[in-house]
Amino acid sequence: MSSSTRIxxxxxxxxxPLHGYEVRRxxxxxxxxxxxxxxxxxxxxxxxxxxDEGLLEVVEGGRGGKTVYAITDAGRQDFHSRLFGYWxxxxxxxxxxxxxxxxxxxxxxxxxxxxxRGRAEQLELSLKMLERAxxxxxxxxxxxxxDENLRLQSAQLxxxxxxxxxxxxxxxxxxxx
Amino acid sequence: MSSSTRIxxxxxxxxxPLHGYEVRRxxxxxxxxxxxxxxxxxxxxxxxxxxDEGLLEVVEGGRGGKTVYAITDAGRQDFHSRLFGYWxxxxxxxxxxxxxxxxxxxxxxxxxxxxxRGRAEQLELSLKMLERAxxxxxxxxxxxxxDENLRLQSAQLxxxxxxxxxxxxxxxxxxxx
DNA sequence: GAGGACATGCTCAAGTTTGAGTACAAATTT
DNA sequence: AAATTTGTACTCAAACTTGAGCATGTCCTC
Numbered sequence: 001m002s003s004s005t006r007i008x009x010x011x012x013x014x015x016x017p018l019h020g021y022e023v024r025r026x027x028x029x030x031x032x033x034x035x036x037x038x039x040x041x042x043x044x045x046x047x048x049x050x051x052d053e054g055l056l057e058v059v060e061g062g063r064g065g066k067t068v069y070a071i072t073d074a075g076r077q078d079f080h081s082r083l084f085g086y087w088x089x090x091x092x093x094x095x096x097x098x099x100x101x102x103x104x105x106x107x108x109x110x111x112x113x114x115x116x117r118g119r120a121e122q123l124e125l126s127l128k129m130l131e132r133a134x135x136x137x138x139x140x141x142x143x144x145x146x147d148e149n150l151r152l153q154s155a156q157l158x159x160x161x162x163x164x165x166x167x168x169x170x171x172x173x174x175x176x177x
Numbered sequence: 178m179s180s181s182t183r184i185x186x187x188x189x190x191x192x193x194p195l196h197g198y199e200v201r202r203x204x205x206x207x208x209x210x211x212x213x214x215x216x217x218x219x220x221x222x223x224x225x226x227x228x229d230e231g232l233l234e235v236v237e238g239g240r241g242g243k244t245v246y247a248i249t250d251a252g253r254q255d256f257h258s259r260l261f262g263y264w265x266x267x268x269x270x271x272x273x274x275x276x277x278x279x280x281x282x283x284x285x286x287x288x289x290x291x292x293x294r295g296r297a298e299q300l301e302l303s304l305k306m307l308e309r310a311x312x313x314x315x316x317x318x319x320x321x322x323x324d325e326n327l328r329l330q331s332a333q334l335x336x337x338x339x340x341x342x343x344x345x346x347x348x349x350x351x352x353x354x
Numbered sequence: 355g356a357g358g359a360c361a362t363g364c365t366c367a368a369g370t371t372t373g374a375g376t377a378c379a380a381a382t383t384t
Numbered sequence: 385a386a387a388t389t390t391g392t393a394c395t396c397a398a399a400c401t402t403g404a405g406c407a408t409g410t411c412c413t414c
Contacts, residue, residue: 244393
């Protein structure tokens with residue numbers, strides 16, 4: 001499974017044994033569906049795989065009921081080394097919008113400016129929603145520092161908006177594309 | 178195949194028929210491996226699939242040699258509607274670093290500050306490299322506006338760096354996590 | 355106490371992604 | 385000119401992802 005799925009599952013289990021559905025719920029509570037992509041089917045796959053690898057163990061299994069998994073020492077180890085890895089590694093942000101950008105020369109100027117204006121509005125809207133979410137009460141049970149995800153997201157969207165406005169100017173002046 | 182792979186292939190073929198390997202080369206030339214993820218295995222799959230769907234047609238095929246694909250009118254149509262979609266749609270940026278962030282409370286303060294300092298340095302380095310790339314001569318054959326990908330990337334990394342510095346302050350003052 | 359709506363908990367087949375590996379050609383070295 | 389390296393072009397099996405769908409429980413409502 002993807003490395004993010006893996007560490008997210010391990011991280012959730014750090015606080016105690018859970019079954020698959022509960023892992024999913026925990027992740028949804030954290031809003032992980034917004035900034036990661038953890039299809040719930042992958043959670044069950046991940047749990048089984050990591051149990052196979054010895055990072056997890058089945059605590060309460062089988063007989064038609066739920067399968068509860070607990071993290072092992074090897075699992076905790078793996079969690080920590082991956083976590084460090086994530087802090088040090090800069091992976092270029094992969095954003096489908098970069099693809100739109102690549103083909104900006106395939107739209108004629110009025111179309112392009114229209115698209116840019118549209119995107120700017122969308123970005124403003126997203127930023128507003130993020131700010132509202134930040135102002136609102138914490139989701140019950142989610143740790144406080146989860147807000148940092150929103151703050152970072154917000155900073156990055158604002159950067160995109162600034163870039164976009166500047167680029168619109170250059171398109172208008174014929175500098176781009 | 179993923180939507181990005183699809184539009185990237187179509188976009189490359191817009192300029193004329195090519196075979197799989199040449200599509201790959203074109204994408205590498207554009208630096209697409211940095212800001213998208215197009216495993217080259219997926220290119221061949223994508224070409225075959227889209228030929229099946231009528232978006233491409235085989236121009237020069239079989240007999241052990243290369244298979245050359247050309248874009249059809251349906252393909253051009255599909256390309257344009259997807260391109261518009263990308264301009265309008267804000268997908269939250271999915272960055273594995275957000276995962277590291279989620280678990281910041283699992284490191285003790287000295288470890289965390291160390292990790293943050295490390296990341297800040299990495300970010301500075303990445304920014305420097307991007308700036309160098311922007312200053313350098315254009316890769317032969319890549320369109321000029323490809324630079325915008327780098328500019329946007331750079332703006333977003335800088336936003337992350339600013340956020341990180343501010344968050345370090347809050348960690349030092351005990352406000353986080 | 356029957357019927358329905360919703361939550362819980364998971365399975366599995368169909369599809370997608372991956373990159374090591376294959377095969378041959380061209381260029382370079384020895 | 386044989387041998388080796390590098391480049392071109394692709395295949396394919398193994399692994400992963402996905403979400404519709406199933407089975408069961410729980411709570412309401414009439």
